Each structure stands twice: as C-alpha cells, then as structure tokens.
Amino acid sequence: MAPKTTLVRGLLAGAVGATVLAVWFLAIDTVxxxxxxxxxxxxxxxxxxxxxxxxxxxxxxxxxxHYTAFCxxxxxxxxxxxxxxxxxxxxxxxxLGFVLFDLVFYLSVAVTGVDVVQELGWPQVLFGNLxxxxxxxxxxxxxxxxxxxxxxxxLTQHRIVQEGVIVGVIGALSVAFWFLIFDxxxxxxxxxxxxxxxxxxxxxxxxxxxxxxxxxxxxYTIVHFAAFIVVGLAASTIVVxxxxxxxxxxxxxxxxxxxxxxxxxxxxxVGEWLLGALGWIVIGLANLVATLAMAFYLLYAHPxxxxxxxxxTLSSEDAEFPSADS
Numbered sequence: 001m002a003p004k005t006t007l008v009r010g011l012l013a014g015a016v017g018a019t020v021l022a023v024w025f026l027a028i029d030t031v032x033x034x035x036x037x038x039x040x041x042x043x044x045x046x047x048x049x050x051x052x053x054x055x056x057x058x059x060x061x062x063x064x065x066h067y068t069a070f071c072x073x074x075x076x077x078x079x080x081x082x083x084x085x086x087x088x089x090x091x092x093x094x095x096l097g098f099v100l101f102d103l104v105f106y107l108s109v110a111v112t113g114v115d116v117v118q119e120l121g122w123p124q125v126l127f128g129n130l131x132x133x134x135x136x137x138x139x140x141x142x143x144x145x146x147x148x149x150x151x152x153x154x155l156t157q158h159r160i161v162q163e164g165v166i167v168g169v170i171g172a173l174s175v176a177f178w179f180l181i182f183d184x185x186x187x188x189x190x191x192x193x194x195x196x197x198x199x200x201x202x203x204x205x206x207x208x209x210x211x212x213x214x215x216x217x218x219x220y221t222i223v224h225f226a227a228f229i230v231v232g233l234a235a236s237t238i239v240v241x242x243x244x245x246x247x248x249x250x251x252x253x254x255x256x257x258x259x260x261x262x263x264x265x266x267x268x269x270v271g272e273w274l275l276g277a278l279g280w281i282v283i284g285l286a287n288l289v290a291t292l293a294m295a296f297y298l299l300y301a302h303p304x305x306x307x308x309x310x311x312x313t314l315s316s317e318d319a320e321f322p323s324a325d326s
Contacts (some may be wrong), residue, residue, distance in 0.1 A: 006082045007075050009140060012116055014074020017136035020068045024128040025120075035070060045114050073100070089141040095234075101126050128160030134311065160236045163301060167294045168232025171280065172225045174290040182282060193217045193224070229318060232286050239298045 025038040036059060043062035077096065101117075104125060108116035117125050179192040190212050197216030198204035198225065204211070 006078050010075035011071045012074070012079025013078060013136045013139040014071035015067060016139045017074060017132040018070035020135040021070075021128050021132040022063070022066065023122070024131055039066070040067075041119065042116065045108065045112050045116060048112075056265055057240070057245055070132070070136075077136060078140055089137040093134035094130060095133070096136060097126075097130030100129040100133060104129065157294030160233065162239055163239075163298070164236040165229055167235055167297055168229030169225065169269035170297055171231060171290040171294045174226065174293040175228075175286045176221070178289050182286075188212075190217050193220045196220045196224075216239035228290075235298065237296055275290040 015238070022039075029035055029037045039059045039062050043058045046062060046065065047058060073096075081092075104116055108114055176193075180190075183189055183191045191210070194212030194216045195204075195207075195210045197218075197220030198210045201216060202209075202211065203217050210216075
C-alpha cells in the first residue's frame with residue numbers, strides 16, 4: 001500500500017472513529033436530557049473555562065480538536081498496520097480502545113487536573129472508546145492485504161501458549177513485587193492487593209473499609225495472575241507476528257497498553273476511589289516495570305526479532321551518518 005494511500009486511509013479511519021465516539025456520547029446526552037453536555041464539558045476542561053452553558057463556538061473548537069486528534073491517531077495506526085501482513089480488527093480494535101481510554105484518563109489528569117473518566121463515568125468512556133477503536137480498525141481492515149498467515153493460526157501454535165504463560169507470570173510478579181516494595185515502605189504490608197481484593201470481592205467503596213485478609217489478598221492474587229496470563233498470551237502472539245513481519249514499534253506498544261489497560265481498567269471497574277488511594281503515577285510505573293520485564297523475556301526468546309531490531313537500529317545510524325566512502 002503506497003504511503004500516501006495509507007495516510008489517507010488512516011485519516012478517514014480516524015474520522016470514522018471520531019464520529020462513532022461523538023454519536024455515542026450524543027446518544028447518552030440525549031437519553032439523559034442534556035444535549036451536547038459531553039462536548040460542552042470537555043470544551044470547558046480543555047479551555048480552562050468554567051461556564052454552565054458553553055457557547056457554540058467553544059463546542060465547535062473542541063469538535064475540531066476531537067476530529068484532529070482522531071485523524072492523527074488513525075494515520076499513525078494505519079502506518080503501523082501497513083507493516084503487518086495480517087491482523088485481527090477485533091483484537092487490535094479493542095486494544096486501541098483501551099489505548100484511547102488510557103490516554104483520556106492520564107492526559108486529562110496530567111494536563112488539566114480533571115479526571116474526565118470519573119466525571120463522565122468510566123463505563124461510558126470505556127465503551128465509547130472501545131467502539132471507536134473497533135471502528136478505526138474495521139475501516140482499515142476493509143483494504144488490508146490478507147497474504148500473511150491469520151492471527152487465528154498464530155494463536156493455535158503451542159509455543160505461543162507456553163511463552164504466553166511465562167510472560168504473563170513475569171508481568172504479574174513484576175507488578176506484585178513493585179507493590180510489595182511500595183506497601184512495605186509505607187508500613188502497610190499487602191495493602192494494595194488487600195484494597196483491590198476488598199473492592200473486587202467485598203464491594204468496598206472507601207479506604208477505611210479495606211480488609212487485608214486471606215480472602216482479599218489471596219483472591220485478588222489469583223485474579224491478578226490469571227489476567228496477566230491472558231495479557232501474556234496476547235503479547236506472545238503479537239511478537240510471533242512481529243518476528244515474521246517486523247512491526248517492532250507496534251509490538252512494543254501493544255505489550256505496554258495491554259498490561260496498562262488491564263490494571264487501569266480493573267481499578268475503574270471495581271472502584272474509582274482506588275486510583276486516589278494507590279496513586280495513578282505509582283500504578284503507571286508498576287505497569288511500566290512489568291512491560292519492560294515482559295518485553296525483555298520476549299526479546300530473549302526471539303533472537304530473530306532481536307536481530308531485526310539491531311539491524312533496524314544500525315541501518316538508521318548508517319542512513320543518518322553516511323560513511324566517508326559514499
């Protein structure tokens with residue numbers, strides 16, 4: 001696919017995703033008898049204004065920003081997809097949806113200080129971004145080449161299952177040890193798994209109600225490892241594809257966002273108060289540590305991918321600094 005065609009398709013895919021998300025929140029606002037509440041609220045957040053009834057011009061500016069951001073995402077994703085011989089639009093659409101969900105949360109908190117996910121409601125934000133991610137990937141799939149082996153075939157390979165379990169355990173242990181150290185420094189042993197288990201199994205809604213017990217800690221630990229094994233299977237599948245058709249940047253990105261989205265998504269589902277209790281920076285660093293550990297093992301287990309990465313780096317350096325003989 002020519003670069004120009006790829007970028008145009010990405011731009012159109014981004015516009016489709018932006019439209020799907022806009023229509024989703026328009027429907028929610030209409031049902032709640034608050035027409036255009038969501039774009040008005042987000043326009044206020046981005047502009048720093050605090051008005052009860054944002055002007056049409058302010059909403060129009062936000063809408064332009066909304067579509068521009070999605071078009072940029074669409075073009076970036078289209079370029080990455082052009083490096084992959086075959087892909088699952090459903091799998092990557094869901095992953096992209098989680099990426100967008102993460103971006104909304106982290107950027108809103110870091111840039112504006114407002115937790116947009118909490119204000120609009122995590123189910124609405126999460127589901128809307130999942131729909132947008134599926135729409136973007138579905139549009140890109142319409143013209144994708146199908147010459148490479150399908151991802152369903154890759155999922156059935158025995159090596160992927162083995163590596164996926166190992167990678168998942170590595171990621172789970174990395175996060176568990178990170179929070180063990182964090183809890184020990186604070187003098188609250190096993191507080192993090194206890195808090196997560198309390199919210200998940202007991203429906204606790206406040207820090208004062210957290211119970212650190214065998215049920216909460218042990219129960220959450222089982223869920224924690226099971227979920228990371230699922231993440232490991234997805235990461236292993238991605239890397240196998242990257243070894244055959246090296247989209248190295250895509251592989252690294254997906255490994256990160258799947259682990260990041262799992263933990264953040266779980267916190268949003270079981271209790272938003274946990275974000276304040278644990279700290280979103282600590283959560284982000286925990287997932288970064290897990291991602292690096294998982295990526296290190298996968299690169300170790302896939303020498304061809306490691307060699308391709310090295311070759312890509314050397315080629316880039318040669319192109320940037322030509323030899324004296326040329």
